[in-house]
Amino acid sequence: MKNKSLSFIVVLIIAAIIVVIVLDYSAKRPDRLGDNPYEYQFDEYKEVDTSLIGYRETKNFPVRDYKPGALDLYDNLLWIAGEQVLQVISLAGVQQMKTEIQGLPTCIEVNDQAVFIGFEDHIKKYSREGTFLAEWDSPGSKCVFTSLASAGEFLFVADAGNRRVLRYNLEGELMGQFEGKAESSAGHGFIVPSASFDLVVNSYDELWVVNPGRHALENYTNEGQLRGFWTAGSMNIEGFSGCCNPAHIAVMEDGSFVTSEKHMVRIKIYDSSGELKTVVAPPRKFLEEGQAPEVVVDENGVVYALDFDRNVIRIFEKNR
């Protein structure tokens, strides 16, 4: 009788130990732990007043079979440079051309003379039919080319690695460079903490360069003299967040800018003096902490955004 009681107690203790171990293990499973007491909260900035959103997404064109690197719009065609591929599609999404190129491009510029494709540290020139024409030498070490834009006989190149803008002629001869310091006390050269460094040329052949570390858009002469700038640093919808935004810009016919930001991804339109005009796409349209979409805009104000996280070109049109 005594032995029976002892056995029962031992079995009970063993069972209790097993239950505690199982409960401890199941409670400590990564998917069953509670909230993070040190959560980084910025959800309030992801919400956008719907009255500010002036665009809606109308369609999209998936980019299949290759990794896209850059997007341009010229002659009412979308030019997509991707890993080993240069593809051209109409604004309705119909393929016009697809040809093979070497490497993974980071930027592309198309003008009436040629297609210029930028890679990490060099540029290749192609005919508009996709024939390889020339490869330009790298202008030095640490180059990270992130954007191209042409104005007349010049091609401007944003080099994030060296925090400078290079000016080539269209035959690949380096004509000059500047680091944005100018003589203005307001400017401080280009501050480029990451490989987000964009530039555009507007319809008046004016060069605008993003100074991402200052959340600024700066207007330069071809020789690199600062003519004007505006800034908009804020996590609120009126400004640019983080250290390196806007990551991409495009310019509209009237001189307004389409801007695209990374991490808290959002696309907006500012007038030429930096006033927010409208929101094209709020953060909830994109993956959380996603990459900034490359943006281009057509003459009707339709915005085409190359969403790198989803490999798709997304089309946003003005609300009726």
Added chain:
Amino acid sequence: MARDKEYNRREFINRGARFTLGLSLAGVGVAAAVNAGSEKYLWQIDPFKCTQCGRCATDCVLSPSAVKCVHAYDICGYCDLCGGYFKPGVTDLDTGAEKQLCPAAAIERKFIEEPYFEYIIDEELCIGCAKCVKGCSAFGNGSLHLQIRHDICVNCNECSIARVCPSDAISRVPASEPYMIKGDFTANESGEAGA
């Protein structure tokens, strides 16, 4: 006859005990020799897998945690507006305590030259919560990241943080390469997408 039997049993037990003890000592000796020849392993965090869940601060057996924020200065942009230092939405960029993201005030902001600032981690104060890492990864370029400091870590047989890590970012690494510092250690080595 009965005495002989009893004597033999005792002798058998004594000899058995001596044999077992000898065998154990030999085993320990062999194991020590094998261990001396093989490499030691330590726990470490892969910064490219880390999702800044906060469990390094709450689940380490040590208090404060052996996990600390480290700074890859060669990646850092020395930004005036640092996403790892300032709370979201701060516009006046000064060192006011109410503007700092770190709950332990473990980051020192030091002026270098206009408009660059250096951010230095005080490891004595750091609790390994990864709040600054999240801010730096989301709004900067990811130069702040977590590492297990081996001068503090007691190298548990089963790391209690590894057990609860939702992204499997903690694994054993050879003691000859005890840290995975960004810059030296790249996303390609990790097998994860870069920050």
